[in-house]
Amino acid sequence: MDNFDDKESKKMRRMKNVRRSITGILACAVLSTALCACGSSSASSGSYKNAAADTGAYYDEPMAAAESYDDAEMAMYDEAGAGSADATKTTENATTSNRKLIRTASLSVETKEFDEMLVNLDNKIKELGGYIESMNGNYGSVYSSYRTSKSADLTVRIPSAKVDEFINTIGTTANITYRSESVTDVTLDYVDMESHKKMLIEEQNRLMEFLDQAETVEEIISLEDRITSVKYQIDSMESQLRTYDNKVDYSTLNISIQEVIDYTPVVEEEELTPVERMKEGFMDSLTSIGIGFREFGIWVVVHLPYIVLLAIVAVIVLVVIKIVNKKNAAKREVYKEARLKREAEAAANREAGKTPDGGALYVSKPDKKD
Numbered sequence: 001m002d003n004f005d006d007k008e009s010k011k012m013r014r015m016k017n018v019r020r021s022i023t024g025i026l027a028c029a030v031l032s033t034a035l036c037a038c039g040s041s042s043a044s045s046g047s048y049k050n051a052a053a054d055t056g057a058y059y060d061e062p063m064a065a066a067e068s069y070d071d072a073e074m075a076m077y078d079e080a081g082a083g084s085a086d087a088t089k090t091t092e093n094a095t096t097s098n099r100k101l102i103r104t105a106s107l108s109v110e111t112k113e114f115d116e117m118l119v120n121l122d123n124k125i126k127e128l129g130g131y132i133e134s135m136n137g138n139y140g141s142v143y144s145s146y147r148t149s150k151s152a153d154l155t156v157r158i159p160s161a162k163v164d165e166f167i168n169t170i171g172t173t174a175n176i177t178y179r180s181e182s183v184t185d186v187t188l189d190y191v192d193m194e195s196h197k198k199m200l201i202e203e204q205n206r207l208m209e210f211l212d213q214a215e216t217v218e219e220i221i222s223l224e225d226r227i228t229s230v231k232y233q234i235d236s237m238e239s240q241l242r243t244y245d246n247k248v249d250y251s252t253l254n255i256s257i258q259e260v261i262d263y264t265p266v267v268e269e270e271e272l273t274p275v276e277r278m279k280e281g282f283m284d285s286l287t288s289i290g291i292g293f294r295e296f297g298i299w300v301v302v303h304l305p306y307i308v309l310l311a312i313v314a315v316i317v318l319v320v321i322k323i324v325n326k327k328n329a330a331k332r333e334v335y336k337e338a339r340l341k342r343e344a345e346a347a348a349n350r351e352a353g354k355t356p357d358g359g360a361l362y363v364s365k366p367d368k369k370d
Helices: 002-036 040-061 062-097 114-128 160-173 188-212 219-248 273-300 304-352
Strands: 102-109 131-138 149-158 175-185 252-260
Touching: 002 149, 062 273, 102 114, 102 160, 102 219, 114 131, 114 149, 114 160, 131 252, 149 160, 160 175, 219 252, 273 304
Parallel strands: 102 252
Antiparallel strands: 102 175, 131 149, 149 252
16 A cells, blocks of 8 residues: 555656646746737736646646647747747848848850860869759761751859859850849748747757656657657758758859850940941851852762762663663654655555555546536
8 A cells, every 4th residue: 555655646746747847838838928919918817827727627637638738839839939020020130141142143155165165164163162963965966067066054053152253254265145143032931940940949859858757658649749740840941941051052053055156246335337237248248158158068078979979870860761762762763664655655556546455446537518
């Protein structure tokens, strides 16, 4: 009986400790809610009495541990929400000098030395501490053209503080025909996520304390499920924060490189006069004609084996056609001579008064008139 009394007394002391802990949490939560809310003091007092009544009910029924904890958790969220609002106000001025900015840029570049430029870009990216995230290249596998066309599309990550230096380097070694930049401010999202993460960590620590004091299996299972859910949310937020940090620390540049013979001329600010426009157009036409003759000559030389082969085939076809026509003409001549001979014999027979078989030809004479 003494041992049983000792166990019961220990159990009662432990439950009193748990009751005191939860009562303290509820009291703090309700008090903070009362300070932040715009309601009357009588409503806050009523809420506190209801919370105290709920706490007493928790110990009247051991299976209601999860429900009592949920009430404490909601109060804790209200407290954290009020703290987050205050933190947002206090950090508005601080974030002005430490903003989380995601910078993205797009460039279209022309170059006369494609391979050399790729090597220089790679060296410069490594020098600045960046890296190439992705690359798609076309190195000129065009067999039907006299000149291979090379191009490449790169996605480059450069430290944000060195983006301007990198773009200036490209501008000095190549011709930039297109440039676009955008900046996304994620400061408020970042701060809110950090506050939410801290709140979840505090919740996780309190759940661990409750788990150490849990008595029944139902309480342990309920607390472990909640701890798992909170841990998952913390890991997810940490992953999002790391993603934000990477995008903020390393800007993204999308670069399109095209190899050309001549750079695209820069548009002049002053409008050309009609005479200057005619002169420029005439020179462009002459240049185009010269390029056309040059390309035609190159095309002929490149395709000369095909041209010779086609010429040989054409000659063979013409010779065959000529022979066939000659034979057909000889046959037509023989037929013509035979026809003329038959016509001549028929005419001679008519003059001799003979039939074609050698008999006498009967010719009726007209009756004489008295």
